[in-house]
Amino acid sequence: MHRILIAGFQHETNTFGATKAKFKDFQEADGWPGLLQGDNVISGTAGINLPLAGFVEAAQQAANIELLPAVWASAEPSSYVTDDAFEQISQMILDGVASAGQLDGIYLDLHGAMVTESHEDGEGELLSRIRAIVGNQLPIAVSLDLHANLTSRMVQFASSLSIFRTYPHIDMADTGIRAYAMLRRHLSGENLYSAIRQAPFLVPLSAQYTGATPCQELYSLLSVENGANTVVSDIAMGFPPADIFDAGPAVVAYGPTQADADHEADRLIEAIKASEDLFDSALLSPTAAVSKAMAANGARPVVIADVQDNPGAGATSDTTGLLKTLVDCKAQKAVLGLLNDPETAAKAHALGVGGIFSVELGGKSGLPGLDPYHATFKVLALSDGRFSFSGAMYAGARAKIGPTALLKIVDDTADVCVVVGSKRCQCLDRAIFTHIGIELEKLKIIALKSTVHFRDDFEPIAECILHAEAPGANYCRLDDVPYQRLRPNVRRGPRGNLN
Ligand SMILES: [Zn+2]
Known part of the structure; x- marks a missing residue:
């Protein structure tokens, strides 16, 4: 033995x-x-x-x-x-x-x-x-x-x-x-x-x-x-x-x-x-990504990955750059997930479905340049954040992301929703959206806070996938990163600069 x-x-x-x-x-x-x-x-x-x-x-x-x-x-x-x-x-x-x-x-x-x-x-x-x-x-x-x-x-x-x-x-x-x-x-x-x-x-x-x-x-x-x-x-x-x-x-x-x-x-x-x-390190500006997604006329939703705010890579998952761009560009049938903001989720739960409130959403990490997004939201749906994942990567696991809310931004020109949770969790599984009642196939744009892991579960339903460079702590443009301790002969990315 x-x-x-x-x-x-x-x-x-x-x-x-x-x-x-x-x-x-x-x-x-x-x-x-x-x-x-x-x-x-x-x-x-x-x-x-x-x-x-x-x-x-x-x-x-x-x-x-x-x-x-x-x-x-x-x-x-x-x-x-x-x-x-x-x-x-x-x-x-x-x-x-x-x-x-x-x-x-x-x-x-x-x-x-x-x-x-x-x-x-x-x-x-x-x-x-x-x-x-x-x-x-x-x-x-x-x-x-x-x-x-x-x-x-x-x-x-x-x-x-x-x-x-x-x-x-x-x-x-x-x-x-x-x-x-x-x-x-x-x-x-x-x-x-x-x-x-x-x-x-x-x-x-x-x-x-x-x-x-x-x-x-x-x-x-x-x-x-x-x-x-x-x-x-x-x-x-x-x-x-x-x-x-x-x-x-x-x-x-x-x-x-x-x-x-x-x-x-x-x-x-x-x-x-x-x-x-x-190695393809190209990223689109948030405006370019949203414009491209809005111009797509396929039958399936375009997925925009908010690659730098991926909590699975240690980012805060509460940056609002891409969300703001979706609203500013007047995007239609768009949803973004999963944004971590326990305070806002709690407010939505206190108000209940149908409630309308103004709040400073996200941007609470204190990291420089990552500001909240001030808007008025309507509560469309609520969940306790407990559900089974449905994709292969988290197969067999159960989510416990705390009180979660589906909020719609009150705006005459844009049709943008956001799923707000109470724990950082990478948006790599469709169940994060579907468990709260979202029918993903009916959307035009799915924006999600993940870098690559989402591909396994979302690629089958996506028209195409775009990488947006909104602010976040999972730096993907490495030449700009303030490294101090790398080996002296290591370049910051393929064909990148030496320290
Ligand atoms: Zn890994």
């Missing part, structure tokens, strides 16, 4: 975000479960498209694996993880390791872009602390997000890193299954050598879609073979709104010899470098 400790600790840190991730943010449920401990780690994630759930499902099919669940915690992307939160959750994992007795291996469901108040490389720090307890020989298989900012510490302290290969991340559970396959190789005594290479330029999230060139071709270079003595590798596209030394795309490879690993890592990094001109 192999005794395997499992744990998860996920945070994607946008160091330019407005609020830090505190312990309570990890305790609370959002699109994903709140903090889980002990046996609840398995029961609370079962059936959800999460790496840990995939790992557990694969492991439970083996007769000789005993799983020892310690803790699973995630918080919506934001600015730095507080030292308090990092220390508390890390300690739960370390206590689990220390009290588990004889262990044969560890699996960790991590993100790879966690920055804490004290540590630029949260995952590398956690792994080094685990190694201090278990030594260098115990197998530690780790799964990471495609947006990991890979570091040599992660590669040094983990026995293997398995990384999502799709953005939108529809393969999160599948990545847990791949991490399980790697753990089996470690348990069988196979000795694997590793190599890491980092790219010399950042890639904005808006150019990382794996359904289009060049990411589609780059990810097709990865082998699906994972048997004994095979070479395995992965690509992380990196998380650019993170002002850290190791930000940016990187590759990791494992092979039976050091030469195998080096050769594979070189092959992949050269392919990324050769693709530099193919």
